[in-house]
Amino acid sequence: MKLYNATKYVIASSIIIFNKSYFTLKRNPIYIYFVFIFSLASFSQEKPLFEKIDTLDVLLRTSEKLRVANDMYASLEYAFKVVNYAQDLGHNHYLSHGYLLMGTVQYEIIDYENATKNFLKSLEYTEKTKNKVLLPYVLNSLANVYYDGNKDYENALKYYKRAVKLGKGNPHIQQYQIPLHNLIWTYMDLDRFDEAAIYLREADSIDSSIPDSVQTDRSSLYLLRARNYAQNNDIIRAEENFDKSFEYLKDETYWPKGKSYFYRYRSEMYEKIGDHTKAINDLKLLNENDQKVFENARSKTDETTKMRFKVDQYEQQLAIAKREKDLLLDIDKNNKKIIFISTTALLLLAGIVFFYYRGYRSKKKISEILEFKNIELSEAKSQAEQLSKIKSQFISTISHELRTPLYGVVGISSILLENDAKSEKDKKLLNSLKFSADYLLDLVNKVLKVSKIDSEEKELIKTPTDLFSLSQNILQSFEYQSHKKNNILILDHNHSIPKLLYIDALRISEVLINLIGNAIKFTHQGKIWLRVKLLSTDDKTVTIRLEVEDTGTGIPEDQKDYIFEEFSQVGSVYDNKQGTGLGLSIVKNLVQVMGSQIYFESKKNIGSLFYFDLELDIAESLNDLNNQSENKESTTNISAKILVAEDNKINQLVTKNLLKNIGCSCIMAENGIDAVQILKKESFDLILMDINMPIMDGVQATIEIRQFDTTTPIIALTASELSEVSDECKKAGMNDLINKPLNKEDLRNCIAKHHK
Incomplete structure (x- = not known):
């Protein structure tokens, strides 16, 4: 049970002394400072409400007088009337006071559940009205009921601290002193004497500065001091303060429960120092006083x-x-x-x-x-x-x-x-013829690449690759073109880069070939660099930058915004520069497929720099690369009997010579029907099947063949994009596909792969 219940109301002029910034109330250790607020509030109302407010004041005074006279039932009735009337008027000020008075009566008759509800309602309305005078009392009352009724010590401490914080510095010192004493008492009950000592020093400081005319009950402060001294084994001072406290408590009507606290704490002190006689005597007095308190409480049941x-x-x-x-x-x-x-x-x-x-x-x-x-x-x-x-x-x-x-x-x-x-003359002519044909083929491939690149699958095929060797091979492939224009090719490779990286070698090669070819096209008697820089690395990945720089003509400012567009060309349409304007468009798309962006810097007549960054995984060992090398077919000739289904006479001648050069013999079929008929009569190690043929195409011929021969490998020959015909060919039963025009190495590797 707490030392103070700060929500007890003592109303009216006979008890309250109101003088400037102080008012006092002295009756018993349960102090209430309340009613003067009502009189101030009533004067602030508009004239039409004066009589109604006066009625509320009368009801509050009557309720408090009945409570002081211990007529709790009647007091509660009047408090209820205050709440009901204030609710009709929508007057939050009187609602906060009415609920506080109801909670106080219920607290005193030990109806903690209803007291808690009404204190919380009073807190709600007090906060709405921002009544800083009443708020510390409401908080102190709510803390009391949490401590005594609910045993919720943490909530009790929370509300005591709020009340102390609001009361500190207030001209009405009781608003600060009452919750402060209760806070100290709670800390001591929870055996948290170090925290209690901090606030006790504040209480002592306040007590010494308060005139006797407005002094609150000293018994509680002396009792708190005595408990603190006893805890610190300062028995002499403890006894002095116990005696001073008892001077106030010996009045039977003053605070009956206070004597019980006095006897209990002094008995504990005597027990602690081994004075068992005094301890037992105080316990007897404690039992006698508790019996009186119990009888009083039972009468209220x-x-x-x-x-x-x-x-x-x-x-x-x-x-x-x-x-x-x-x-x-x-x-x-x-x-x-x-x-x-x-x-x-x-x-x-x-x-x-x-x-x-x-x-x-x-x-x-x-x-x-x-x-x-x-x-x-x-x-x-x-x-x-x-x-x-x-x-x-x-x-x-x-x-x-x-x-x-x-x-x-x-x-x-x-x-x-x-x-x-x-002759040498024929050789030169043939080289020119082959160069022109290769250029036309490259042009066709680029146009087709631009048309299909957006619909291609974006999946990268990464294999362990030696980036340094790949870069060397790409530069070496341009030596002839570079020499013709008196250019110097330079490879600048950072050797801190791990040797093997997981790379889509085909796509990177295509990007670099386009960039280097573009640089050679616009550079004469200059230098072209291929740089491979290390940006960052860790245990598993490496970030590199690939750069192609030249000392060529550069890109004019007015053309920089669209150099990556399809069919765009740098310079005048009359410049003698070969090209379709597709290379950089293909480069941009391929770099995006690899998860990066292409950037460039260029100044006219100084040169250009194109670069992009890649984050690559480091290959853990040489196993995959060795396996790749082992899987590559030997360049030795292959002895195989092959059926070639091809309707074009020139293509027949070329294919026949290519097969002869790699050691294979072949029989030609003009169309799909001929191929089916020949295969029914003879056995072959492998079939090269053109897809587009008259009478019966290669796909239908394959379906017919697979009805009686499921083992002979069939390789499709097509001038179309492989992605366009791949699914159809595999569904028909073909084992592989190869693009026209054929070259000897690709043909040899494909045959070796399927010929056993």
């Missing part, structure tokens, strides 16, 4: 039960009254809303009727326009889709039709170049 029943009735009445008030307010609000809505609706209706016809006509006209525009857009979309489809089909068809004759030109020129019986 019946009244408490009756009070709790009455509280339930009061709460029901309050709830009913609140519902009635809320209902009336809702009805009033609804009536106002109905009037407002009706008036507004009439005005809006007039406006709607006025504008409806105009709006209807305007809407109809707009709908007709939109319908017409939608038809136009739909037709334009259909045309665009049709044009896109025709474009893709045209590019695919043209590339196929161009590749077929180029296959013959490249193949025959290669065969003738391998023939030693030719």
